[in-house]
Amino acid sequence: MYHSISINRKSTVVLALATSLVLLLSACSQKEKEKEQAKTEQPKAVSYKTAPVQFINPEYEISVPAELKPYEQVAVFAKVTGFVQKMYVDRGDRVRKGQLLAVLEAPEMQQQYLSSKSSEQKVHSDYLYAKQAYDRLVTASKTTGAVADIELDRAKSAMESAKSAYDASRAGTAHSSQLQQYLRITAPFDGIITQRNVSVGALAGTGSNTPLFMMAQGNKLRLTLSLPEKHAASVKQGMTATFTVSSQPGKTFDAKLSRTSGLLDQQDRSLTLEFDVNNPSGELQGGDYAQVKLKLQRKAPSYWVKSKSVLNTQSGMYVLTMNNDEVKRVAVNEGIRLDTLTEVFGNLSPEDKIIIKPSEEIKEGKINK
Structure with missing residues (x-):
């Protein structure tokens, strides 16, 4: 019986030792797994290829x-109304400044000029008579009491009135003469006739919207x-x-x-x-x-980066700078493209380094090296 009890005690001891060993091995295994997991969860070292921003002022094409x-290009109109009497040029003709292009006919203008000229001559005669009368009174007034002052003033007023009428009549005659000059259509500059829109006998003038010629x-x-x-x-x-x-x-x-x-x-x-x-x-x-x-x-230097460094996203256009192992997103506006470079405007400095191949997955902040 004693022998049986002794065997049972030994079995119990062995079982306890085995259980302790299993627990010890399990604990060791768990620690190893935790160490491996900790190693796995450590952030990986990252690096990005960069290039310095360029502050330059290149010439570009x-x-x-x-x-x-x-x-110079002009539509040649007739300034007065008349019938086309003669045409001297046609489409494609080269002309010189002042060269005669066409002549209009308006008989009533000649009659108006003759009438104005006749009126001018009559008014001129009236003026000469009034001036002669005034001059005589002036001569007579040198004798004391020969001419009353009121008569002298009246003669002077009549002379000045006649002179004003003569000046107005002469201006009217000049106006009629000038209108006759408008019947002659001349070239305003050296050029070529690009269009001829009327023929001989056509009515031209202020009432027509069609130019006689187009000239360039x-x-x-x-x-x-x-x-x-x-x-x-x-x-x-x-x-x-x-x-x-x-x-x-x-x-x-x-x-x-x-x-x-x-x-x-x-x-x-x-x-x-x-x-x-x-x-x-x-x-x-x-x-x-x-x-x-x-x-x-450009009138002044500006910032230029490699064209592939510009990140175009839905929220805007950016470049990624990396200075002192810190990534920063900088909003920019794009300027000129020149070969492999692009001009950008933003909050940049000449010391900035730009990530050459940016992506939206790159986060701002410090990086692990």
């Missing part, structure tokens, strides 16, 4: 469409273009441009800036530029479309 227009200057042209708003601040007075026209492929022409509109167009937010183009040989034609190349430069 853009290409914009333009139009060649005549330097061809030896000098205006190259006109609309420059987008973002380039407007880069325009310099006297800047040069090169352009081509589709009618003469492979040939390049030069021009110099003559004037700008000074203000942005409210419709398309653009600045109108005009270049004067001398065309003495008539090589270029007004109305041609041209493609213009401009070399522009």
Whole structure:
């Protein structure tokens, strides 16, 4: 019996030892798992490739469409009413300033002129008589008591009245003469007749909305273009441009800036530029479309980053800076694109480093290295 009790006690001891060993091994295993899990949960070291922001003022080139227009273009109307008597030019004729283009006929104007001239001569005779009478009274008044002062004043008033009537009549005659000059239609400048709208015998004048001729200057042209708003601040007075026209492929022409509109167009937010183009040989034609190349430069340096550094999101446009291992998102506005660089405007400094390949997943704040 004692032997049986001894065996039971040994079994109990062994079982207790085994249980303790299992618990010890389980605890050790749990600690190892916790250590592994802790290692796994530690943040990974990250690094981003950066490039310094550039504070530069490069010259850049853009290409914009333009139009060649005549330097001067006008519709030639008749200033007085009359019938077309003669036509001296036709479409395509080149004319000189002051050259006679057409003659109108208005017989009533000649009669009006003759009437005005006759009236002028009569009034002139009246004036001469009044002046002669006044001069005589002045001579007689030198003898004391020969002429009353009131008679002298009356004669002087009559003479001045006659002179005023003569001046008015002479102005009326000049007016009639000038109207006759308007019957002769002359060229206002050197150019080419682009349209002839009437024929001999047609009634022309102030009551007609149809011009006799359309005329344009061809030896000098205006190259006109609309420059987008973002380039407007880069325009310099006297800047040069090169352009081509589709009618003469492979040939390049030069021009110099003559004037700008000074203000942005409210419709398309653009600045109108005009270049004067001398065309003495008539090589270029007004109305041609041209493609213009401009070399522009900002008036002051600005910030430039690599084009792929600009992050365009639904909430706006950003670049990501990384200074002293800290990522920061900076809102920017895009300017000009130049090769692989893009001009940006925002709260940047020359010492900033820009993340080259940004993404929306990159969070602001310190990074682990």
